Amino acid sequence: MATASDDSTPARRRILVAARTLFTTTGYASTTIKAIAVEAGVAVQTVYFVFGNKRSILSALLDVSIAGDDDPVPTLERQWVADAIAAPEPLEQLRIHVHASRQVLDRVGPVLLAVRAAAGADAEVAQLWAATCAHHETVLRHLMAALAAKVDALDVERCVDIGLVLLGPESHDLLLHERGWAAEDYERWVVEALAVAAGVPG
Known part of the structure; x- marks a missing residue:
């Protein structure tokens, strides 16, 4: 499976911020990958490349929100x-x-x-x-x-x-x-x- 390069880090952060906004306002089920991409200002394919699917976005958002950073x-x-x-x-x-x-x-x-x-x-x-x-x-x-x-x-x-x-x-x-x-x-x-x-x- 492909992994995101260092250049994708800003996009990853924008996607997580966008997902947080949408998941907590319109709801997880109603939020589409396209909506996340539009909110984040990135291409739909960028979202798929960085995260793969919506569930992975949610999992990453939980991890980062709990920790407060990206440190593993x-x-x-x-x-x-x-x-x-x-x-x-x-x-x-x-x-x-x-x-x-x-x-x-x-x-x-x-x-x-x-x-x-x-x-x-x-x-x-x-x-x-x-x-x-x-x-x-x-x-x-x-x-x-x-x-x-x-x-x-x-x-x-x-x-x-x-x-x-x-x-x-x-x-x-x-x-x-x-x-x-x-x-x-x-x-x-x-x-x-x-x-x-x-x-x-x-």
């Missing part, structure tokens, strides 16, 4: 994860974790909602949604297990369940975008709720 560094190897785990105090770990997660949700939240909306009618998108949810759960469990080493009798699975709700795209969208919460208020609420669930001393 897994989430669990990101600096913020290391900083959270290295924090000596449980509350500091939660603050680092929640702050980074909120920043991720700022980038990827609208895309995740578009993926969820399309998953019911597209088996491939459903698989992508399931894989993304599983990834989020894995990251949460890793961090809650690290927190359990600092807090006696912490119920890791219960904290994971609560974290999936508090740090899900639905809660983030509802509170920050629909209800107008400030990012700092959202982060404080999530930290406090997780601290209570984990039994972290105040």
Whole structure:
């Protein structure tokens, strides 16, 4: 399979920006490759050359939105994860974790909602949604297990369940975008709720 050259990098970025705009406004199912090409200002064949198909565009958009860059560094190897785990105090770990997660949700939240909306009618998108949810759960469990080493009798699975709700795209969208919460208020609420669930001393 052909791979994109360095010259295709600007086109790749334009395509991802265009896809994000269209997926999160008109919806994944209603967005065509042609529409993405027009929005990006590139030829249709360029879109096919760089990505191959629409599902690959969506997958790449999720990856870049979650990471915030194109570096091939897994989430669990990101600096913020290391900083959270290295924090000596449980509350500091939660603050680092929640702050980074909120920043991720700022980038990827609208895309995740578009993926969820399309998953019911597209088996491939459903698989992508399931894989993304599983990834989020894995990251949460890793961090809650690290927190359990600092807090006696912490119920890791219960904290994971609560974290999936508090740090899900639905809660983030509802509170920050629909209800107008400030990012700092959202982060404080999530930290406090997780601290209570984990039994972290105040």
